[in-house]
Amino acid sequence: MADVQPGTEAKAQAPLVKVRDLKMYFPxxxxxxxxxxxxxxxxxxxxFDIMPGETLGLVGESxxxxxxxxxxxLRLYDLTGGTVEINGFEIAHVDRDSLRSKRPMMQMIFQDxxxxxxxxxTVASIIGEPLDEHMKLTANERLARIYELMDWVGLNREFAKxxxxxxxxxxxxRIGIARALALNPKFxxxxxxxxxxxxxxQAQVVNLLEELQNRLNLTYLFISHDLSMVRHIADRVAVMxxxxxxxxxxxxxxxxxxxxxxxxxxxxxxxxxxxxxxxNRRPIVLQGDVPSPANPPKGCNFxxxxxxxxxxxxxxxxxxxxxxxxxxxxxxxxxxxxxxxAEPTAGERTN
Amino acid sequence: MPDTAMPILDVKGxxxxxxxxxxxxxxxxxxxxxxxxxxxLGVVGExxxxxxxxxxxLLRLLPSPPAEMRNGTVMFDGQDLLKISPEELRxxxxxxxxxxxxxxxxxxxxxxxxxxxxxxxxxxxxGMSKAEAxxxxxxxxxxxxxxxxxxxLKDYPHQFSGGMRQRVxxxxxxxxxxxxxxxxxxxxxxxVTIQAQIIELVKDLRQKLxxxxxxxxxxxxxxxxxxxxxxxxxxGQVVEEGPxxxxxxxxxxxxxxxxxxxxxxxRGPRAEKLQVIEGQPPIMHEAPDACSFRxxxxxxxxxxAEENPALAPVHMPGHRAACFLLDKASTxxxxxxxx
Ligand SMILES: Nc1ncnc2c1ncn2[C@@H]1O[C@H](COP(=O)(O)OP(=O)(O)OP(=O)(O)O)[C@@H](O)[C@H]1O
Ligand SMILES: Nc1ncnc2c1ncn2[C@@H]1O[C@H](COP(=O)(O)OP(=O)(O)OP(=O)(O)O)[C@@H](O)[C@H]1O
Ligand code: SF4
Ligand SMILES: [Mg+2]
Ligand SMILES: [Mg+2]
Numbered sequence: 042m043a044d045v046q047p048g049t050e051a052k053a054q055a056p057l058v059k060v061r062d063l064k065m066y067f068p069x070x071x072x073x074x075x076x077x078x079x080x081x082x083x084x085x086x087x088x089f090d091i092m093p094g095e096t097l098g099l100v101g102e103s104x105x106x107x108x109x110x111x112x113x114x115l116r117l118y119d120l121t122g123g124t125v126e127i128n129g130f131e132i133a134h135v136d137r138d139s140l141r142s143k144r145p146m147m148q149m150i151f152q153d154x155x156x157x158x159x160x161x162x163t164v165a166s167i168i169g170e171p172l173d174e175h176m177k178l179t180a181n182e183r184l185a186r187i188y189e190l191m192d193w194v195g196l197n198r199e200f201a202k203x204x205x206x207x208x209x210x211x212x213x214x215r216i217g218i219a220r221a222l223a224l225n226p227k228f229x230x231x232x233x234x235x236x237x238x239x240x241x242x243q244a245q246v247v248n249l250l251e252e253l254q255n256r257l258n259l260t261y262l263f264i265s266h267d268l269s270m271v272r273h274i275a276d277r278v279a280v281m282x283x284x285x286x287x288x289x290x291x292x293x294x295x296x297x298x299x300x301x302x303x304x305x306x307x308x309x310x311x312x313x314x315x316x317x318x319x320x321n322r323r324p325i326v327l328q329g330d331v332p333s334p335a336n337p338p339k340g341c342n343f344x345x346x347x348x349x350x351x352x353x354x355x356x357x358x359x360x361x362x363x364x365x366x367x368x369x370x371x372x373x374x375x376x377x378x379x380x381x382x383a384e385p386t387a388g389e390r391t392n
Numbered sequence: 393m394p395d396t397a398m399p400i401l402d403v404k405g406x407x408x409x410x411x412x413x414x415x416x417x418x419x420x421x422x423x424x425x426x427x428x429x430x431x432x433l434g435v436v437g438e439x440x441x442x443x444x445x446x447x448x449x450l451l452r453l454l455p456s457p458p459a460e461m462r463n464g465t466v467m468f469d470g471q472d473l474l475k476i477s478p479e480e481l482r483x484x485x486x487x488x489x490x491x492x493x494x495x496x497x498x499x500x501x502x503x504x505x506x507x508x509x510x511x512x513x514x515x516x517x518x519g520m521s522k523a524e525a526x527x528x529x530x531x532x533x534x535x536x537x538x539x540x541x542x543x544x545l546k547d548y549p550h551q552f553s554g555g556m557r558q559r560v561x562x563x564x565x566x567x568x569x570x571x572x573x574x575x576x577x578x579x580x581x582x583x584v585t586i587q588a589q590i591i592e593l594v595k596d597l598r599q600k601l602x603x604x605x606x607x608x609x610x611x612x613x614x615x616x617x618x619x620x621x622x623x624x625x626x627x628g629q630v631v632e633e634g635p636x637x638x639x640x641x642x643x644x645x646x647x648x649x650x651x652x653x654x655x656x657x658x659r660g661p662r663a664e665k666l667q668v669i670e671g672q673p674p675i676m677h678e679a680p681d682a683c684s685f686r687x688x689x690x691x692x693x694x695x696x697a698e699e700n701p702a703l704a705p706v707h708m709p710g711h712r713a714a715c716f717l718l719d720k721a722s723t724x725x726x727x728x729x730x731x
């Protein structure tokens with residue numbers, strides 16, 4: 042377990058991923074003439090860093106904007122606002138051509154291995170496709186690379202000529218991972234990579250992602266609603282609620298002592314496979330439903346459900362308070378003890 | 393509740409086969425279990441292990457073909473549900489046994505208002521008048537925590553959020569005050585904060601109404617929090633069954649032991665590496681004639697490939713497991729290896 046040791050001066054490292062004030066709005070069109078009547082504020086001004094080799098977990102309720110963050114920072118959308126820097130390149134506002142040359146370094150692994158693989162392509166052609174698009178390889182080099190990738194993810198080379206439907210869910214996810222690794226990426230967005238898999242298979246895939254990270258020095262944004270898995274794999278964790286990050290902290294700090302009322306409720310709601318501790322657990326049960334991102338509440342986004350809500354929360358949006366060591370919380374409860382911050386600090390390195 | 397109480401539901405030798413073009417699938421293989429009045433039985437097991445098909449089979453909800461029910465008795469209130477007439481069965485389903493099914497096709501109907509869908513079983517099964525059914529519907533929605541119930545009766549399912557729809561489903565399942573409620577993955581599609589609301593609701597309803605519940609889930613945490621007893625399924629069979637504390641503290645079947653280790657914790661110490669169960673569950677083209685878990689089992693030995701172990705009592709009363717290791721004197725796995 043890596044606590045920061047006083048005295049051992051950690052060398053200042055530049056973040057691999059640097060996101061500032063990211064905004065992604067989807068327009069709402071309605072009426073006869075499909076006029077633009079409003080916006081779904083799926084992501085509404087978020088900032089964070091991810092250090093090289095680090096895994097940042099991104100958690101939060103369904104619809105809070107996690108996938109939109111992942112897709113936006115890979116520029117699968119044209120951003121509404123903000124900047125995104127990956128490996129020193131600003132990619133939020135560059136044109137298609139320069140974006141294309143940056144594609145290899147950033148990849149994505151999707152939730153549903155079934156839907157993300159072309160059913161009419163063999164495993165070899167699925168894994169080889171990005172190689173054909175971005176590299177000039179001879180047939181032999183290409184095949185050698187495909188075999189290497191299959192070895193990395195633990196797929197038998199004999200399966201190269203098979204089609205996706207001939208595989209189990211866990212094996213299909215391995216195919217998706219091999220494809221994502223084809224171009225030697227530095228940064229991978231894993232969007233719910235294990236959600237569609239069975240419990241006994243989830244652990245296989247998570248262990249594989251960890252092994253590959255160590256071997257290839259990969260940096261991950263790991264999106265998941267499974268908090269116990271995030272606690273396992275992430276070095277730092279960002280908690281989202283309705284388009285905003287409400288708390289970001291190292292894994293140890295966040296799980297040991299959540300500070301934002303939403304993080305507290307979220308963690309307290311997770312049941313533990315232990316009947317005795319379950320008997321005594323009193324979850325903070327939130328009332329009501331998540332508001333629509335088309336019409337977020339005034340003030341703090343969480344104010345309609347927050348058990349600790351104060352008058353100010355319904356009027357004024359809370360600032361982001363810095364607790365040091367990369368921990369930040371957006372909540373009025375801390376307005377007296379803390380000062381606001383402008384820059385997200387990179388987290389302490391935990392391994 | 394006393395362990396000796398007569399079961400309200402007693403299932404023996406249930407066997408269901410799907411006859412498909414790709415070959416037979418032996419989805420449920422000689423399943424035995426029981427449910428006592430007022431108790432909550434948790435059912436776990438991986439995808440495809442036969443949890444849903446078992447419950448659909450005992451209510452005779454599977455279309456035939458492709459399903460073929462080859463064997464079994466399902467005693468409920470002194471009647472064998474597999475023998476009674478379709479008319480008698482309809483009376484049982486939806487009035488004395490309520491269910492919430494995983495399959496969205498069998499859940500709420502998008503073209504009818506929630507009020508209509510609540511009133512329908514009340515009028516059909518209990519012969520209530522329109523006004524009575526309406527009053528009871530309001531009461532049910534209030535019971536499951538839906539604000540403004542009079543107004544919401546007029547709404548269609550899509551006007552409710554996911555968590556509220558699940559509450560409505562629970563209200564419909566409870567409409568006729570069933571003795572048994574079968575809930576198949578009722579919270580799997582919901583966020584944890586909404587899941588917590590539903591679980592608190594069900595705990596509360598159990599206290600108020602005292603029905604017996606079968607709750608299917610793949611989430612061991614949920615089971616730990618609500619079940620009195622747990623039944624673990626693998627490849628269409630019950631491989632272990634027992635009181636919740638024992639299943640979690642002292643699992644006897646190697647599959648249960650392995651399953652409990654694959655789940656990382658949110659509280660307490662954090663493991664550096666996740667334990668895995670290597671391999672895949674079997675494709676069940678034939679009825680099992682050996683232990684179905686043997687290809688993934690760390691302890692498999694010759695006998696496991698020769699015969700299929702039966703569910704047999706292990707040291708504590710009410711705890712049963714199907715594994716040949718238990719015939720040997722020392723059954724326990726050596727201390728778990730960490731790291
Ligand atoms: N292409 C789109 N057009 C319009 N609205 C969208 C689009 N994509 C997402 N949204 C909306 O933006 C919000 C955030 O969606 P997003 O998919 O990012 O959530 P999420 O946190 O990934 O949820 P989940 O856990 O369910 O995957 C939602 O309200 C969603 O309906
Ligand atoms: N209509 C069908 N035709 C053929 N096979 C079927 C059919 N329905 C279910 N099966 C098979 O029966 C087996 C048991 O399925 P069942 O739905 O009971 O699993 P489960 O334990 O409920 O899994 P899950 O956790 O995914 O819901 C599976 O192998 C499944 O593929
Ligand atoms: S700012 Fe107020 S409403 Fe928002 S989380 Fe903090 S206490 Fe709750
Ligand atoms: Mg998503
Ligand atoms: Mg099922």
